Amino acid sequence: MTWDFKTIIEPFRIKSVEAIPILTRPEREVALKTAAYNLFKLPAAAVTIDLLTDSGTGAMSSAQWAALMRGDESYAGSNSYFALQTVVERLTGFTNVFPCHQGRAAERILSRTVIKPGQIILNNTHFDTTRANFEAVGAVAIDLPVGSGGDFAGDMDLDALDAALAEDAARAVPLVAMVMVTVTNNAVGGQPVSMTNLRAVRERCDAANVPFFLDAARFAENAWFIKQRDPGYGDRDLESIVREMFSYADGFTMSAKKDGIVNIGGLLAVKDPDWHQQMKNELILTEGFPTYGGLAGRDLEALAVGLLEALDEDYLHYRTRTIAYFAERLQAVGVPVVMPPGGHAVYIDAHLLLPHLAADTFPGISLINALYLEGGVRAVELGSLMFPGSPRELVRLAMPRRVYTQAHVDYVIEVAERVVTRASTLPGYQITRAPAALRHFSADLAPI
Ligand code: F0G
Secondary structure, eight states, rough: OOOOOOSSOOOOOSSSOOOOOOOOOHHHHHHHTTTTTTTGSSSSSSSSEEESSSSSSSOHHHHHHHHTTOOOSSSSSHHEEEEEEHHEEEEEOOOOOOEEHHHHHHHHHHHHHHTTTTTTTEEEEOHHHHHHHHHHHEEEEEEOBBHHHHHHTBOOEEEEEEEHHHHHHSSOOEEEEEEEEEESSSTTTOOOOHHHHHHHHHHHHHTOOOOOOEEEHHHHEEEEEEEEHSSOOOTOHHHHHHHHHTTOOOOEETTTSSTTSSSSEEEEEEOOOHHHHHHHHHHHHHTTSSTTTTSSSHHHHHHHHHHHHOHHHHHHHHHHHHHHHHHHHHHHTTTBBBBBBOOEEEEHHHHOOOSSGGGGGGGHHHHHHHHHHOEEOOOEEEEETTTTTTTEEEEEEEEETTTOOHHHHHHHHHHHHHHHHTTGOOOOEEEOOOSSSSSHHEEEEEEE
């Protein structure tokens, strides 16, 4: 990476294009009302810029599309499995990897293998499906985020970890089933975890004789931040940083829909041979034979290519700079964003922008609906609707990988700027119908 220009360019050119829907404001008003003011219920055909998630929404490269043609659809022992296995072993050092249809499938299998009811999992911060899978087998999922800004705001709080492990050692029967670290830490804004922190967690797990797992969904972005910010890593090549990150773990889950740059897929790997065998049995129950794990052979090929492309330094430079530019420009037009931004998204503090709205009138929903009405931008609320009782009212604008250009980002900033000028007039929302669980996906809402 030798880029020394002020202008950061997208390090790719466009070979195949997809038209994006551009609606009139009256059309958006109808679409929003029809969706009962819940952006999860909007058809994609009504969305101009879709920043709902960076998961499975990336653009594959021409090399990945070409790799699809190599897909070997053999039920057992597919060539494509070995192609993927070779790349995963090169990057992580893990010799046995299971493909899964996505990250939460790996989480489900992990939880049914490693966790017994009543046990405790310690994580820097559980992603919501990870927590749900652990709780579904009767475990207690505890978050130990470091809880402050700085270069590695995604770190695990080591004092809290020490305290939790000491408390566990004092129990007649220890309850901590494993320690997990999520890289980057999505739930606190996609903030990175330092190598120092990973190493320290490993030492503590060794001392306490507790296994250590990584949730590696955004391993490449995390490795890039380590290279940029962790003392001593600036001259290391990214692959060696990735290998070191994984070297501390006894196993990992990965949603490949993020830094695997594929539209579907996940990975699960573990060193312990007994767990490996148990996981294989679980995998066969719901995902498929262990050499395809719920994916087509072609998906495995595309993932093998995507995992390496995600570590291209020009790509990661552009990717992280895009997010930083987005956050800086939003801040400049008066949008309260969480700084510094992480690797995959920008987070807006809806409570600060809309102080006239109480939590039970869902300021985050008010903001995302205003962004949609103004310019067809779809974001997601991470506040009182998604997490009842949430202390914060955040809105996430997640960037799909290699999909939108700087002009798209500038457009979203202009849309947000217009919303800011009208912030004090935006309405709160009420729920008119809600299911018992996961209400944010399907609740009907109405402006107050
Ligand atoms: N772990 C992390 C850190 C994640 O961000 C996600 C998904 C998962 C696990 C689950 O993986 O979706 O492939 O089953 N995050 C998406 C998001 C949904 O929008 O942040 P999955």
